[in-house]
Amino acid sequence: MDRSVTGIHGRRKSMLRRLASAAVAMLAVTFLCVPPAAALALPTPKDLTAFLDLECFKTSPYQPPATTLTVRHINPVLSNLPIETVTLGQREQLCVPVAKNTQVPPSPALDFIKYIDLACYKISGTTVTTGLVLSHLNPLFQTLPRTQISMNTPQQLCVPVIKNNVVPPAEVLSLVRHIDLKCYGITPNNPLNQQLSLRQLNPVLTPVIPTHGAQVLYARQLCVPVQKAGDNIPAAVFNIVRWIDLEKFDLATPALPTVSLTLRHINPVLAGLPIEQATLTGASQLALPVAKNGNFPPG
Known part of the structure; x- marks a missing residue:
């Protein structure tokens, strides 16, 4: 072959190699410069609490191993109440997140709310007889009048669980794992008398429990945030979960x-x-977000 032709082929191959190398380098730079997926931002206390509605189902009986816990109140209104040691009794309920009517919780609150599942166990404790004024937080009920109640004797401790080993994203888990609510019986047991449509939010239950009607009846409990001894709650999470107050009402559903x-x-x-087996045997209550004595969640 003519040397000039050979030289041309050589130069072409060299140029192609240089172009290929440049393309690979550009792809590498592009890959390295792609920003990581943004971490899910924490919701404000106001957004999380205002849209946190939990439908509470009766469960099959289960008695956990003997477990004694020391809990303290973390909401500012009740910080003067004494630290108390309680023993977990029989599991009575599983409370799961729902949306009312056509409401959709705002983002990022929805990303957290849909993974808030609380198993509620019977406890006993000291009667505190504390007078409170409750205001509804959810926009659907904000126009309802405030109610005066007496918070009396502790009846349940509701603690965070996951269902069927479906683990929430890490940022979500870092918050929901620290939600502990101590539920007190309240008086008077005033009726709410509201007709609602409830829709499941957690991905485990959305395929199996249909959207359904519900009649919200009598107020029974106030569930207030506590911290268990040994649970080191990060400051940013603490400043959210301390504002979760839920008033439980009896519920009638099909x-x-x-x-x-x-x-x-x-x-x-x-x-x-240990892992627990639970069969949901019917919805019995609806937990609705409230504020105590005009102390509203910030945000």
């Missing part, structure tokens, strides 16, 4: 599917407890 689940504790203090 017959709903029976659902069998496995529950696993996610709070660090209870993570060593």
